[in-house]
Each structure stands twice: as structure tokens, then as C-alpha cells.
Amino acid sequence: MTGVGVAVALLVTLSGAAWTARAATVAILPPPRPLAGSQPFATLLCKFAGVAVEPVSISYFDRLMLEGPESLDQYWRAMSSGRINVAGSQAFGWFAMPHPPRVYRNNEPDSAELEALARDCSAAADADVDFTRFTGINLVFNECLLRPRGGEMALTLDGVRRRFRVLWLCPGASAAHQIVAHEMGHSFGLTHSTDEDGDEYGNTWDVMSVAGYCAGESDFGLLAQEPIxxxxxxxxxxxxxxxxxxxxxxxxxxxxxxxxxxxxxxxxxxxxxxxxxxxxxxxxxxxxxxxxxxxxxxxxxxxxxxxxxxxxxxxxxxxxxxxxxxxxxxxxxxxxxxxxxxxxxxxxxxxxxxxxxxxxxxxxxxxxxxxxxxxxxxxxxxxxxxxxxxxxxxxxxxx
Ligand SMILES: [Zn+2]
Structure with missing residues (x-):
């Protein structure tokens, strides 16, 4: 970001309705627009300072994105009738974050400094990753600070500032097929649908609403159902x-x-x-x-x-x-x-x-x-x- 007065250098799309814009941060949804072509994601595994555990591997994310009939590549090909894929996706890590988790926490429930998390994790990887190959970035942290999020954010990487689709993830259920598909949907501009009572997590027929009901199991955890x-x-x-x-x-x-x-x-x-x-x-x-x-x-x-x-x-x-x-x-x-x-x-x-x-x-x-x-x-x-x-x-x- 380039300083005071640049109000919307940062575009962050949040998955939860609870997200509220804070000072100097404008949270907006990218408008959903026709999406076609390859959407390669770089998955970056990032470790907080002082947290040594490496609870997930780059091979898991390489497989999740690209390997076999249940991969997210096959999922998005099927959902889009072949219009998009995530071919070219690749996982990297682990990279060292400059700060411990507490620095990225804030006082809101289920919230964290998403922009700082994205900037610090991607900057730690910038020397090793050619970001010009990717349209999206999965940020995977070795400790869960908040529920997964998906959206869009401007980042300066490889000397170029541009918007990336960004997912904030962590190990465990947050790295499951269904969750990652849901957050990718947000990064494409989709919002939640709701059940009859308006519960945005109550429509079991939509990957963009419920994650966890009536899902098939796989090597990647719960499998995503289709979007409506x-x-x-x-x-x-x-x-x-x-x-x-x-x-x-x-x-x-x-x-x-x-x-x-x-x-x-x-x-x-x-x-x-x-x-x-x-x-x-x-x-x-x-x-x-x-x-x-x-x-x-x-x-x-x-x-x-x-x-x-x-x-x-x-x-x-x-x-x-x-x-x-x-x-x-x-x-x-x-x-x-x-x-x-x-x-x-x-x-x-x-x-x-x-x-x-x-x-x-x-x-x-x-x-x-x-x-x-x-x-x-x-x-x-x-x-x-x-x-x-x-x-x-x-x-x-x-x-
Ligand atoms: Zn969501």
C-alpha cells in the first residue's frame, strides 16, 4: 500500500457475514463475472515465529489441487463444464513468518489481520516462488487463528502489484476439499446462499453454503458438493x-x-x-x-x-x-x-x-x-x- 489516503488499495473479500470493514481496510466482494481459463494457485505453507510444528505437507496440497478424479482441478472442470481448471497449481514451503501468531490476532471474534497475514506469508515466499505463474494464492498457516476465508487482495510480488485470489487456510478440517472449494468460490466472487430461514450455512445443496453436511469422504477430507x-x-x-x-x-x-x-x-x-x-x-x-x-x-x-x-x-x-x-x-x-x-x-x-x-x-x-x-x-x-x-x-x- 502506498500510504495515507489510498483507501482501497486493498481488496479483501470475506466469506462470513460477520466481517466488518475496519479503519483503513475496505472489505468488498469482487463482482462475480464470467470466469474461464486456467486458474493456477500457489499454495504457500507459512510458519509463525516461535511455532515449530509443520502439520501438513506440500504434497497434500499438490494432490488436493491436481491429483486424481477428486482433485479440485477435476472438481472445477466439472462444475464449469470445462471452462476453468487449476492446472499449474503448485505448493511451496515452509516459509518463516516474521512474527508470532499474537501479532496477527485482533480483538474481534473469529478474526485476524488478514492483510498482514497475506503480505508477510507471500513476502516470505517471494524469493522462491515465481508469482507471475499464478492467479491465486492459498495461504496455509501452521496454527489456525480463524476460520478459513477466501477473497481477493492486491499484493506486490515479483515487483508487480496486482490482485490475486487469496485463501486463508490452516491444517485439519480447514484444508479439506469441501472447505477449500468453498473458499475458492468466494475468491471467484460467489457469496453464500441460504436456507429458507436465511441461514447462510444452511443450504446443504450448495458448496457455497453448507460445508460438512452430507459430504462424501475422501483422502482430502469431506468432498465438496456442487454449487447451485x-x-x-x-x-x-x-x-x-x-x-x-x-x-x-x-x-x-x-x-x-x-x-x-x-x-x-x-x-x-x-x-x-x-x-x-x-x-x-x-x-x-x-x-x-x-x-x-x-x-x-x-x-x-x-x-x-x-x-x-x-x-x-x-x-x-x-x-x-x-x-x-x-x-x-x-x-x-x-x-x-x-x-x-x-x-x-x-x-x-x-x-x-x-x-x-x-x-x-x-x-x-x-x-x-x-x-x-x-x-x-x-x-x-x-x-x-x-x-x-x-x-x-x-x-x-x-x-
Ligand atoms: Zn463462506
Missing amino acids: AFNKDLLGWIPPERKFRSPGREARTIVLDAADGGTGYLIAEIPLGRSRMYTVEARVRAGFDDALSTSGVLIHEVDFRRQNKARLVSPQSNRAGDVAGMFGGWSAGATFDDAVSGVSVRVDEALENGFIVTISQGTTPAQIVRSGGPVRLAPHASGQRSSASSPICGDETRN
């Missing part, structure tokens, strides 16, 4: 021809696909005036979604005026106490009706890779003529098939 379709669309990962926009006053029956590869829609949007809409998407237990509690159609009420824009709309009968939202999907035969807006979403049939739904707005489903081309129906047992992975439900992690 609204988040994929914010990053430009849903092509226009795979996006259905309700024409209003005209009911339509469409095929919603859970994954790329078919010909159905990947998201349906039902406009509700200028700043709100419903989104409808299919989610099927497969791939990174294998540990979801069930397959289902998701409905989100999106309000672009909220920081956490997407709110899950759950069937009342499917809500489950303190884990509301966990079963918030709509299954075949269910109908969502919004009397205020006249919107109706009826789930007609489960398919192998999605659902057939009928969307109407101010009209009646009886007028509907089915469209959407040939479809393959799901085997009857598909909703009950057991997962190859071991779902862990209820081990909550907030970050």
Missing part, C-alpha cells in the same frame, strides 16, 4: 441455450438436467419483477453430488438486492428441524405454488439425469403441452440407491 445453478450462471458457466426463461402467462413443461452432457436445461429462471426471480434446477446423486441426501428439484428465490442472493425454497413437509434445508428438494409429484406471484412449479417425473418440471406463471398447468425432446426415465430404484461414499451429515463447519 445460480452460482454457476453468475460465473458464466451455463450457456444461453441451456437456460430456460419463463415467458410468463404461459405454462411450459421442460427437462431439467443435473449435469452437462444432455440436451435439457441446466437452470430455469422465473422473473419476479426487476430484482427478483425464482430459479429451478435439477440435482441428482452422482459425481460430486453423490453424497447428497437425495436427488431433487431445487427452487431458489433470488433477490439481487441481498448480499446472499439465493434462498432455498423448501417443501414444508421436507424440512427437518435444525437441519432445515437438508431435505429441501422437491421430488416427483410435488408442486410448489406461490399464491402471491402466481408461480407454480410442478415436478412431473424423475429422469436418470434430471427431472421433468412444469412451470407456470399466472396460468394453469392444464394448458400445458409437453416439450423437451426424448428423455430417459430413471429406474424406479434410483432414488433409493445407496451411495458408494459415506455421507456424513451434521458435522457442521462454518466458514
